[in-house]
Amino acid sequence: MLITFRRDGRGQAHDQGRQPGRAGRRPWSAAPDPVGLPAEVLERHGAAVLRPATAATFAGAPTPRTTIYRTGVLQLPESFLAPGSAVLLARLNEILAGIGYRLAAERVLRFADLPPAFKRPRRLPDLLRRVRLEVLPGSVARPVDAWTALQTLRAAAAVEPGIAAAVARIELEHLLVGASLYGDPSTEGHPSTEGHPSTEGHPGPATYSRGGTGGRAPVDVIMSAPRRCDLGRLGGRRPVVAVLDTGIGPHPWLDCSTSPAADDFVYLDTATQWLIFAREVLDDKDQPLPGPIEAPVYDSPLLGELDTHAGHGTFISGVIRQAAPDAKVRSVRIMHDDGVVYENDLLVVLATLLEDVQDVQSGAAPADLFVDVISLSAGYYSENAEDVAYTSQLEEIVISLGECGVLFVASAGNDSTERPCYPAALSPLPDGTPAVWSVGALNPNGSKAFFSNDGPWVRCWATGAAVVSTYPTDYDGSQKPLDSLPEENAPGLPPRRETIDPDDFASGFATWSGTSFSAPLVAAALAATLLFESERDPGMSLGDFDPAHTVARAARAVRTLGG
Structure with a gap:
């Protein structure tokens, strides 16, 4: 697990366009725009x-x-x-x-x-x-x-x-787009690279999208689920990571409950989920999100190919399960399986989390509803010029969360650009502390991934290429092995011989690339560090929700981790 922090990571994202470009390169404000989505996705939404x-x-x-x-x-x-x-x-x-x-x-x-x-x-x-x-x-x-x-x-x-x-x-x-790589960016249908000037004719970022080079593909692991400590040994409370993504699919590592008081690894926040659904129906939206459970969704039902971000939330929750097994995930489904997140849905969820946190701090709600870290693996590029700032309620809510001691982690994006991506690039809090810990992706050897966004607004880096994690066990797309013996399995005989089925995830594990997966790794590391500090220092107890204490506790975790 590789995680690094920028020592100069307090640069204001809103100032990017007024800074000089690096030697031999265009200023960041003059960089080509990487924004694009396939026509069918735009029409759908x-x-x-x-x-x-x-x-x-x-x-x-x-x-x-x-x-x-x-x-x-x-x-x-x-x-x-x-x-x-x-x-x-x-x-x-x-x-x-x-x-x-x-x-x-x-x-x-x-x-x-x-x-x-x-x-x-x-x-x-x-x-x-x-x-x-x-x-x-x-x-x-x-x-x-x-x-x-x-x-x-x-x-x-x-x-x-x-x-x-x-x-x-x-x-x-705005539409936010999930920051994972999939498919073949040389063909239409890849939202993070369609029309992307840094990849046209450049094979570097494209290689990450193909199976075997970091793209979504099934794998198997020879290990059992990471062990979780008994809740009593942890002082009665686990750090909570809110994962705002596509929901959770079936997997033996990810035991789920709809009660925040249960000690399962995943809390399915059905109250917030139905609030989103009610608003979407009331607002007459064409694509309301279903419940909190991921089910196989196909990009084209007649072709049977898995949608681009199917399994995204399950994969992210598995990253946290591996890096912080003693944490707890609070899952809210806000991302469609084509990777699209509606900004208003995100606002509703963040406002609800903020209310829960403030209610816990005031004694009006049980401690089970407190959130220590928020992990978001999606973002958008603002239309506003760098020297113009229209009111943003998203920024207002994120700042309020930070003032309550909630750590916000967001993916930096996969567009090989220095253009600020939001909410990852939101400006620091008044005291200079980052409002959002924006995360770029590293290769397994510690170098920066070719696809990752960069710039002073990217405040930390973590492994995000060719990551292995959990994937829904019932996801099996229409692609088939390249070679297979024609005979069916006979009772009592070994399984038939075939090459790997590229979209059969019965093993429950996959490899995938994107800043989508470096962000939850940092979120998990922060959660694990919060727990470590609470065990080492009684003054950093996870059971104390006074705002001054939660802010100090969050700051201690960041310093310990290296930020």
Whole structure:
């Protein structure tokens, strides 16, 4: 297990574009944009790629950078939808009417109107909500575009100070993409390398995506599950790592429970899961996430090929099982099996975790709901120029988590670029401590992986290439061995002879590459270090939830680990 920290890792991500480039290279702000997704994935999620050359802007506005966003929705604070904000909402719709759009706010059921059975964040009552854009009746029929709508509102706010503060709180809903490599990046269908200038004609990053060179492929291991210590010996509480990913599939190493008080390795957070589902249904989203359990999902049902990120969450949980067997995983499914994460779903989960942490610290919730580390293996590239910062509720929540002593770990991305990827590249907290521990990937020999993003905003590095971990045992895609004897197995005889089936994961283990897997390794190391420090020093007890204590405890773990 290789983990290293940058000694100069406090560089502000928002300043990247104003720093000089390295000798013989372009400045980071001038680097080619690595953003892309296959057309079928964009269509599935109602999304588009914002291109600077064709994006609408108003006079004096900075040229945007490439990003992926949902075209039919904007994110508005929930207070904008309350009856007391009817005048503001009417004014916003007046402005949008100039381009033939309207905000269909009446189609959004407010959090306050949800049945009591649904858990909901209370400390952030103004959480952003998706609001659909519609074409006004009688207008020229054309597809709605959230970026055009947002630019129209910002142009009006530039000359109408009374709405400027409100418009600054309206955001696009970005698509985050899982940071694992799969398939063959020389063909269409690889979101982290499609149209990627650093890989066109460059075989370096491409090699990691093929089976046998670090791509997703079945393997077997000759070892038993890492031993876990008895809970009583650990002082009654395990460090908790929240894994926000594709959920958990069946595997003997990953015993699961839906109760936070149970001592199973995985706590399936069904309360938060159903909150996400309820919001998605209420917001009329086309692709609502199912429950917390991973099931085989195929990219094309008629072809039977496993989807690109199928098994992603199970693999990540297995990394933590190996590196921190005495920890506990709190699993929330926010990633689709094609690797897409909706920004609003992420906001809901982080707000819920923040509420749980603050409730534990105030004595209003049991200790089982406290979270020590958050692991996220997905990210997006912001459209904002480096010298322009629009309000980001994601950053607000992440900072609040850090102020409660929660360590946030995120993958740096697999695009071989120095362009900041979010939330990994969020700026440090006011005291200089990183709000997010952004993690790049190392090869097994300790060198930096060719595919990994880099730059001063990448604060630590860990093994992320050709990693071996758990994979759902019931995943078997349509690919078959290259060679196999035709006869069937006969009773009492050895199994038939064949070459390796490239997508039969009955062994329960796989090898895979990506910063997706270096991030949970750092999260696991932090969790293990929290436990180590609590055993070594009674003053660092995991059972003390005073905010000053949890912040000091987190800082001690980082220092011990080498940060």
